[in-house]
Amino acid sequence: MNNLSYLLKQGFSSIWKNRLMSFASLCILTVCLLLVGLSGFVMLDCGIILDNVSDKNEISVYMEDDADINHIKDVLNSNTLVTKVRYISPEEGLESMKNQYKDQTELFESLPYNPVPPTYMVTINDLDKIDMAVGQFQVIQGVYKVNAPMDFAGFIEDIRNTFTIVGIALMLSLGAVSIIIIANTTRISVFARRKEIAIMRIVGATNSFIRTPFFVEGMTVGLLSGFTSWILTKVIYEGVFGLFSESLGMWGALGMDNIIKFSDVAVQTLLVYCAAGALLGAIGTVLSMSKHLKI
Amino acid sequence: MVELKNVSVHYKEGVDALSNVNLRIEKGEFVFIVGDSGAGKSTLLKLITREITPTEGRVFVNGYNLTNIKKSKIPYFRRSVGMIFQDFRLIDNLNVYDNVAFVMRVTGQSKRDIRHRVPYVLDLVKLTDRAKAYPNKLSGGEMQRVAIARAFASDPGLIIADEPTANIDPGLSYDIVRLLREINKCGTTVVMVTHEHSLVEYFGGRLISLKSGEIIFDDVVGGAGEDE
Ligand SMILES: Nc1ncnc2c1ncn2[C@@H]1O[C@H](COP(=O)(O)OP(=O)(O)O)[C@@H](O)[C@H]1O
Ligand SMILES: [Mg+2]
Numbered sequence: 001m002n003n004l005s006y007l008l009k010q011g012f013s014s015i016w017k018n019r020l021m022s023f024a025s026l027c028i029l030t031v032c033l034l035l036v037g038l039s040g041f042v043m044l045d046c047g048i049i050l051d052n053v054s055d056k057n058e059i060s061v062y063m064e065d066d067a068d069i070n071h072i073k074d075v076l077n078s079n080t081l082v083t084k085v086r087y088i089s090p091e092e093g094l095e096s097m098k099n100q101y102k103d104q105t106e107l108f109e110s111l112p113y114n115p116v117p118p119t120y121m122v123t124i125n126d127l128d129k130i131d132m133a134v135g136q137f138q139v140i141q142g143v144y145k146v147n148a149p150m151d152f153a154g155f156i157e158d159i160r161n162t163f164t165i166v167g168i169a170l171m172l173s174l175g176a177v178s179i180i181i182i183a184n185t186t187r188i189s190v191f192a193r194r195k196e197i198a199i200m201r202i203v204g205a206t207n208s209f210i211r212t213p214f215f216v217e218g219m220t221v222g223l224l225s226g227f228t229s230w231i232l233t234k235v236i237y238e239g240v241f242g243l244f245s246e247s248l249g250m251w252g253a254l255g256m257d258n259i260i261k262f263s264d265v266a267v268q269t270l271l272v273y274c275a276a277g278a279l280l281g282a283i284g285t286v287l288s289m290s291k292h293l294k295i
Numbered sequence: 296m297v298e299l300k301n302v303s304v305h306y307k308e309g310v311d312a313l314s315n316v317n318l319r320i321e322k323g324e325f326v327f328i329v330g331d332s333g334a335g336k337s338t339l340l341k342l343i344t345r346e347i348t349p350t351e352g353r354v355f356v357n358g359y360n361l362t363n364i365k366k367s368k369i370p371y372f373r374r375s376v377g378m379i380f381q382d383f384r385l386i387d388n389l390n391v392y393d394n395v396a397f398v399m400r401v402t403g404q405s406k407r408d409i410r411h412r413v414p415y416v417l418d419l420v421k422l423t424d425r426a427k428a429y430p431n432k433l434s435g436g437e438m439q440r441v442a443i444a445r446a447f448a449s450d451p452g453l454i455i456a457d458e459p460t461a462n463i464d465p466g467l468s469y470d471i472v473r474l475l476r477e478i479n480k481c482g483t484t485v486v487m488v489t490h491e492h493s494l495v496e497y498f499g500g501r502l503i504s505l506k507s508g509e510i511i512f513d514d515v516v517g518g519a520g521e522d523e
Contacts, residue, residue, distance in 0.1 A: 006400060196386055196397075202344075203449070204373030205401035 007209070011216025014189050021185045022221055028181050029225030029280060030232070032174035033273055037233045039167030045259040046160035052258055058086070058121040059133060060147040067142025069118055075140050076122055081133045084123040090116045117144070175280060182221065182284025183291075186214050190292045197293070211293065214285050222281025226274035233269065237262050296322045296453060296484050297343055302352030304338050304508075312338040313508045315352075320486060322452065325479045327495045328488045330505035336488045339505070340457050343486070344376055345369055357452055374402050377446030377483075379456035383438040385430040385445075392417065392426040395445045402449060416444040420474060435463035439471055447478055454478065456487040460494065472498055 015022045063072060069087070076085050088096075093116035098108050124133050130148050137146045190197065200210050241262065262269070297320040304313040312335045320326055330336050341347045342354050345361045354361040357375040364372060385394050392413055399409045417423050420440040430438055439459055446454050456475065460468035472487070472494055479485045489495070495502055499518020504511050 195384070199384055199386065199398070200401050201370075202373065202378050202384070203398040203402060203445075204370040206370045207367075209401060209403075 007212040008216055010213035011220060014193070014213055014217045015220060017192065018185060018189050018217075021188055022217070025178070025181045025185045025221050025284075026225050026228070028174070029178045029222060029277055030229045032170070032178045032280075033225060033229035033276060034232050034236075035174065036167055036171045036276075037229060037269070037273060038236065039163045039170060041233075041237055041260065042163040043160055043167060046156050046163065048258050048260070049156050050160070058123050058149065059130070059137065060149075061120040061122055061137050061140075061143055062117045062145040062147070063119065064142050064144050065117065067118070069120075069142075072140055072142055073120065076120060076137070079133070079136060081124045081126065081129055081136075082122055083125045086121040086123075088119045088121060090114045090118055093117075093119055178280045179284040179287065182218050182281055183288035185221070186218055186285045186288035187292050189214060189217060190289070211289055214289060214293070215282065218281035218285030219278045220281070222277035222279070223274050224277070225281075226277030227270070229277070230270045230273045233273070234262055234266065296320055296324075296357065297486070298355040299339075299342065299349075300353045300355075302342065302349045302354060304335070304342065304347065305350045311508050313342075313349075316508075316510055318503070318510065318513075320484060322484055323479070323482055324501060325476060325485045326487070326501045326503060327498075328486065328503045328505065329490060329492065329495060332490070334505040335508040336505055337457055338508075340455050340486070340488060343453075343455055344378060345372060370402075374449055375451050375453065377449070377451040377454040379439070379442050379446050379454065379459045381458040381461035383430075383435075383442045383462070385438055385441055387430050390427050390429050391422055391433070391441050394430070394441055395448050398445050399448055404449070412448055412450075416448050419447070419477070420444045434467075436467035436470065439463055440474065443471070443474055443478070447483070451483065453484045453486070456485070458488050458490065460489060460491060465491075468494060469497070 061072070061076070063069060073085055073087070076082050091114070094108065094114050097116065098105060101107065122133075122137070124130065134146050134148045137143060197210055241259070297318070299316050299318040302313060302316045302318075303311070305311050316339070318339075328336050328339065338347070342349055342361070343356055345354075345356075345359075345364065348354075348362060352362075357372065359368070359372045359375075361372070386397060389397060395413050395416060396409050399412065404412075414423065414426075417426055420443055422437065422440055422444065425433065425437060430441070433441070439462075442459075446456075454475065459475075460471050463471065468491060475485050475487060476498070495516065495518075497518055497520040499516050501514070502516045503513045
């Protein structure tokens with residue numbers, strides 16, 4: 001116990017003596033964790049949104065009130081692009097609209113008649129041919145309007161892929177930079193204390209005793225970076241989240257209302273950040289010690 | 296206590312620092328080692344402290360076989376040996392008291408032991424009133440006395456001193472040797488390397504003389520001064 005507090009004190013005092021370098025490593029580590037963490041959040045959120053919208057990737061075929069809906073169904077089914085046709089009656093359509101705009105139900109209560117036309121929701125097998133399909137559906141007798149979904153899923157998928165690549169690239173490059181910086185900090189600390197270290201060896205201090213303060217130093221910088229970047233992530237993520245939730249009506253329809261709430265994962269995120277920071281700190285310290293503190 | 300059997304040390308650069316040295320030092324002895332510069336004196340001491348291993352032969356110290364000691368055991372072996380150097384090797388930003396306490400702390404001794412032992416050894420080297428002073432405020436003689444206090448702090452059975460009087464005023468060399476002899480009286484074995492023949496002539500005792508890596512003399516010689 002006596003020893004542990006002594007070693008901790010040595011580690012902390014080393015951070016202070018070496019504060020410029022410690023601060024530099026803290027900043028780099030923080031930026032690294034922050035960027036990687038934010039990319040992670042975007043990736044996860046995109047996944048959630050994709051799950052929500054992939055089944056919304058349907059073409060809406062609105063029909064006249066007096067159209068021959070069975071005939072139209074046969075025509076649609078005979079089209080080689082079509083894989084699925086789903087009927088939505090005007091009543092169902094109105095219901096789902098009411099559900100989507102829960103906050104403004106009074107809008108619907110005062111309607112003199114049901115404005116929703118009978119609709120077929122059509123899924124096609126090749127989203128690239130969506131324009132062709134729309135053209136073909138439009139000329140069917142009894143169809144008055146065809147709505148193609150914008151390629152929202154594809155758009156989200158692109159975002160996710162981009163952030164996956166960016167996230168991994170950041171993780172690798174900034175991770176390496178962090179480790180190098182930490183290793184350099186350790187090297188400088190070892191150098192500053194070389195005389196003490198030589199004496200410790202002479203008088204019989206164990207290797208772990210000699211090394212522990214440097215570990216404490218590296219891990220503390222790592223943990224502090226974890227904590228700092230967690231706070232920054234929280235501020236940034238919640239800021240952006242706030243932007244979306246203000247216009248939730250629209251985003252909700254696109255599955256945005258399901259994205260991760262920071263407060264739900266705050267503790268887990270803090271743990272992951274601190275663990276990652278401490279790990280980077282430990283790796284940097286070990287690398288440096290095995291090179292500059294051969295025992 | 297210390298035993299070297301057919302020991303040779305060849306440094307990589309083709310230097311034969313020691314050739315076929317045989318040596319035995321018993322518990323409680325006080326031994327002077329002399330020799331010209333480059334004779335191999337420091338090399339001999341480094342073997343005893345396990346800073347280096349012999350190219351040939353075997354080294355035993357304090358019951359440890361240093362030829363095949365495990366790396367993890369070396370720190371524990373070192374605790375049984377006190378070392379003193381000509382350049383003192385004190386920590387500049389620690390005062391006298393803390394320089395001595397430092398070695399006890401890093402070898403895991405309790406606060407209570409430290410509080411008892413440090414004043415005792417500082418009294419022994421007559422530095423009680425300098426306990427709060429920092430190394431840069433001390434004379435060479437005082438610094439070496441701190442180093443002796445430090446070496447003696449964990450009560451090792453063996454003290455190794457490599458030219459401890461080389462960097463202090465000649466007149467004060469005698470005080471340093473007297474101090475080491477006092478420690479020796481308490482039962483600690485002392486091995487001291489020096490190139491000051493006057494010290495040996497004055498104090499006498501067992502003398503080992505090295506030349507070009509070989510022992511050319513090993514016997515007890517009489518001293519001119521203080522016989523007690
Ligand atoms: N690390 C080393 N590498 C190569 N040669 C060395 C090394 N240390 C000492 N020597 C050589 O070994 C010989 C003995 O050195 P040393 O034991 O230091 O002598 P002394 O202490 O008696 O002056 C000298 O010739 C010296 O140059
Ligand atoms: Mg020498």
